[in-house]
Amino acid sequence: MTTPAPLLSVNNLSLGVVRSGHRPTVIVDDVSFTVAKGERFGIVGESGSGKSLTLRAIAGLLPAGIDALSGSVTYEGRDLFSTSSAARRKLMGPEIAMVFQEPMTALNPVVRVGEQIAEGPRRHLGLSRAAAMALAIEMMAKTGIPDPAKRARAFPHELSGGLRQRIMIAMALSCRPKLLLCDEPTTALDVTVQHQVLRLLEQLCDDFGAALIFVTHDLAVVNQTCDNLAVMYAGHIVESGRVKDVFRDPRHPYTRGLLDSAPDFDQPDRALVPIPGFPPNLADRPSGCAFAPRCIHAQPGCLVASPALESLAPGRSVACIESDSIFQGVPA
Amino acid sequence: MLHRLNFIPGRLLRAVPVVFGVTIVVFLMVHLLPGDPAIAILGDKGTPQRIAALREQLGLNQPLWVQYFSFIGRLLQGDLGDSLVNQRPVSEVLFQAIPVTLTLLLFALVIAMVISIPLAGIAATRPNGARDLLVRIFTLLGQGMPQFWVGIMLILLVAVNLRLFPVGGYGLTDSEHLYYLFLPALTLAISMSPTIIRSLRTSTIAALGSDYVATARSKGSGGSGLFVHHVLRNAAIPTISVIGVNLGYLVGGSIVIERVFAVPGLGSLMLTAIFSRDFTTIQAVALFIALFVIVVGILTDVIYTLLDPRVNFSSKERA
Amino acid sequence: MTTPTALLFLAQEKRRNTRTRSLKAWYRNPSLIAGLIVVGALVLVAVLAPVIAPFDPVKQDLQNSLLAPGGAHWLGTDKYGRDVLSRLIWGARVDLRIGFMAVLIPFVFGSVVGALAGYFGGWFDSIVMQIVDIFFAFPFYVMVIVLVFLLGAGEVSIYLAISAISWVAYAKIVRGEVLVVKKQDYIVAARLGGMSHGRVIVRHIGPNVMSQAIVYAMSDIVLDIMAIVTLGYLGLGVAPPTAEWGSMILDGQEFITTQWQQATIPGLVIVVTSLGLSWIGDGLSDLLSPERRK
Numbered sequence: 001m002t003t004p005a006p007l008l009s010v011n012n013l014s015l016g017v018v019r020s021g022h023r024p025t026v027i028v029d030d031v032s033f034t035v036a037k038g039e040r041f042g043i044v045g046e047s048g049s050g051k052s053l054t055l056r057a058i059a060g061l062l063p064a065g066i067d068a069l070s071g072s073v074t075y076e077g078r079d080l081f082s083t084s085s086a087a088r089r090k091l092m093g094p095e096i097a098m099v100f101q102e103p104m105t106a107l108n109p110v111v112r113v114g115e116q117i118a119e120g121p122r123r124h125l126g127l128s129r130a131a132a133m134a135l136a137i138e139m140m141a142k143t144g145i146p147d148p149a150k151r152a153r154a155f156p157h158e159l160s161g162g163l164r165q166r167i168m169i170a171m172a173l174s175c176r177p178k179l180l181l182c183d184e185p186t187t188a189l190d191v192t193v194q195h196q197v198l199r200l201l202e203q204l205c206d207d208f209g210a211a212l213i214f215v216t217h218d219l220a221v222v223n224q225t226c227d228n229l230a231v232m233y234a235g236h237i238v239e240s241g242r243v244k245d246v247f248r249d250p251r252h253p254y255t256r257g258l259l260d261s262a263p264d265f266d267q268p269d270r271a272l273v274p275i276p277g278f279p280p281n282l283a284d285r286p287s288g289c290a291f292a293p294r295c296i297h298a299q300p301g302c303l304v305a306s307p308a309l310e311s312l313a314p315g316r317s318v319a320c321i322e323s324d325s326i327f328q329g330v331p332a
Numbered sequence: 333m334l335h336r337l338n339f340i341p342g343r344l345l346r347a348v349p350v351v352f353g354v355t356i357v358v359f360l361m362v363h364l365l366p367g368d369p370a371i372a373i374l375g376d377k378g379t380p381q382r383i384a385a386l387r388e389q390l391g392l393n394q395p396l397w398v399q400y401f402s403f404i405g406r407l408l409q410g411d412l413g414d415s416l417v418n419q420r421p422v423s424e425v426l427f428q429a430i431p432v433t434l435t436l437l438l439f440a441l442v443i444a445m446v447i448s449i450p451l452a453g454i455a456a457t458r459p460n461g462a463r464d465l466l467v468r469i470f471t472l473l474g475q476g477m478p479q480f481w482v483g484i485m486l487i488l489l490v491a492v493n494l495r496l497f498p499v500g501g502y503g504l505t506d507s508e509h510l511y512y513l514f515l516p517a518l519t520l521a522i523s524m525s526p527t528i529i530r531s532l533r534t535s536t537i538a539a540l541g542s543d544y545v546a547t548a549r550s551k552g553s554g555g556s557g558l559f560v561h562h563v564l565r566n567a568a569i570p571t572i573s574v575i576g577v578n579l580g581y582l583v584g585g586s587i588v589i590e591r592v593f594a595v596p597g598l599g600s601l602m603l604t605a606i607f608s609r610d611f612t613t614i615q616a617v618a619l620f621i622a623l624f625v626i627v628v629g630i631l632t633d634v635i636y637t638l639l640d641p642r643v644n645f646s647s648k649e650r651a
Numbered sequence: 652m653t654t655p656t657a658l659l660f661l662a663q664e665k666r667r668n669t670r671t672r673s674l675k676a677w678y679r680n681p682s683l684i685a686g687l688i689v690v691g692a693l694v695l696v697a698v699l700a701p702v703i704a705p706f707d708p709v710k711q712d713l714q715n716s717l718l719a720p721g722g723a724h725w726l727g728t729d730k731y732g733r734d735v736l737s738r739l740i741w742g743a744r745v746d747l748r749i750g751f752m753a754v755l756i757p758f759v760f761g762s763v764v765g766a767l768a769g770y771f772g773g774w775f776d777s778i779v780m781q782i783v784d785i786f787f788a789f790p791f792y793v794m795v796i797v798l799v800f801l802l803g804a805g806e807v808s809i810y811l812a813i814s815a816i817s818w819v820a821y822a823k824i825v826r827g828e829v830l831v832v833k834k835q836d837y838i839v840a841a842r843l844g845g846m847s848h849g850r851v852i853v854r855h856i857g858p859n860v861m862s863q864a865i866v867y868a869m870s871d872i873v874l875d876i877m878a879i880v881t882l883g884y885l886g887l888g889v890a891p892p893t894a895e896w897g898s899m900i901l902d903g904q905e906f907i908t909t910q911w912q913q914a915t916i917p918g919l920v921i922v923v924t925s926l927g928l929s930w931i932g933d934g935l936s937d938l939l940s941p942e943r944r945k
Contacts, residue, residue, distance in 0.1 A: 059549075111561070111562075119553065473926075481921065484907065581791065618794075
């Protein structure tokens, strides 16, 4: 490959719960992907697919009880897992920042929002209290919050959901990070607000030149926002590639299922086909392909071993041993 | 911000019937004495003349409601009656004792916070870990030990054996007061801190697992800054009301502890009055303590409101 | 180890997992078991006091006063030459009896008042809550000490004094529970089905709200025992020379510099007692309301 060194690379990352005397319960299994400078990368999957945990592992915010079992995360050549926590805290904000799903709970309820935005710039940019507050108000204006100077003195519960998420975005971008991690940032919002927030994120990432990792269950959002994507199922990446390639020509039955079960505004008359069944229990993982129990194309061979992610073309991979036979001759 | 304190007048108004009830209870105390209160108070020292004089002093010859209203009337003029032992106004001794006990309570509260905040923080960072277990043992022991016994043990260890602090008394100057009050305050703090630690531990665990702490970490916050600014600031809020409720318990405890350490506060005043059957003094101390508890309750609501911007007692316009 | 009956039981457990959670839990509840063992042992000692106490707890023997532990007097003797161990054993009778008995009246009275107030609401509820607020203004010890003084020292006064105050807590707890339960659909259904208020309270509300009151009763016993020993320490408790832990500490405090164990050991016994009772309380709260614990 001739691509320049990526901004972030996740290499064979596995996450899980370790309990003494038990085999670890693997939640994210052998996940690898890279994100280039300024790239917008989407991770799509159902809840429980491990997409949010992967994001939290990059941010160093794994919940208590869940640990990295193997693999590494490299940011600009630095292995994040072997970086000291103090050095890592210096990265969080000016290099990597994060926007969470639920802006009500993600904002500190007893601190004024302006102060919360100013906290990062004061720490990382060495700004005075007044300068940091001025920057916070400027960032709030950039995210389209009307009357920012007054709103900066508000507490989170005094603002609407859309405004709160704009606050989160202003906070995340206040130190001009090179990588913005977004965990379903629009899911908790009203549909009308979702679109505005999405546009805002795109525009600001362009303005600031930040790369974006966008975790969502909503394919349409990825289609609008991202350059490349990875589809996750039960802790595995089952398919990855450029967004338009994957949408035009999905190569994994699960991706196809996702596309068929999501409404498509270009073809409003198309019937929606839900995927039968439920994701597997991770503590009791079936041998073979995790999707096989729900897959209408499953063959006996699918139950033998977990399929590896195979490269189809540069930047395009799929983890399905039957992919060729299923999708051969299927019209794109 | 301050408009949220508009609830205070209403809150005060709601306290009025409680205060009224408290005065009735205190007033009725004398009638709980078996038989004739005057005879009961004087005991074997009761000559017919003295009994008659005491009945006159307590107004026992009048109908109950007349007695009550003259009791209230005198209270409103700040007259708490005269001591049955030395015939001097009770308010004199009472107002000497009040600052002593208030200092003791405040000191105990400060020590309790100094003990509780780090212990709760340590316990909460790794729930069910070894250090959490140690803290839990401390809270179990703290709750299981009688307060006066803790005081005696501290006297034995710290005052008698190590000779670090006096066995009892109050000292003469302000700094001496603090020096003499340290052990009694520590005793009260030890018995109060388990409740604070339990509450603070639970709310700290909740705060540590919260999204906003994850957000703060994603801004590069960590260590003590994270703990004070984001965790403690939220975790302290439910603990405030726990402390408010338990201050009453602390006042009760201080009565016994003042006895153990010979601190000349309300508790010593009350117990001395009990042993000398000085009924008016007992009434006055009980009344003051009850009013203090009511005031602390109101103050707790005010502090709670100031700390938590989401609470709004005064208006329902915001959801 | 595993009998067929037990296997059958476990199999049934799996099927009715949620409904029989409390049944499954009791023998796996270490805190309940530890508490029952400790408190059971103490009760046994109290019951068997006349048999196991080596000496008469009140008989004075001034020639053998203030003996150090050892010899015939394992824990030494007090200033009147009374055997400390025997007084501890007999003291268990007094303190445990009063502690357990003092809970009964407040538990019943407070629960009934709280249930009625919560169920019927209205003016009755307002009056009860007003009284509750008034009582909460008086700290427990203040009220107990004053009431015991007014009623005269002695066991009956202690019961009356504690009962007069501690019913309030039960009323408040049960009322709060009733307010939650009475909105549930099955209560509404029972009323609509023509069941009388009395039957609804006894059959449906009672069993659902009592668990919190029972759990509280355990910590209330601890509180009462603390009050009893405190009264004993202040000289307002059970009249001397009856052996009682609090008054033993008072007697021992005089000799704290020479015979530290005299004041220390009764306190340790009280600590063990309240630990046992708290463990039972913790275990019961696990058992009776598992959904409340996280």
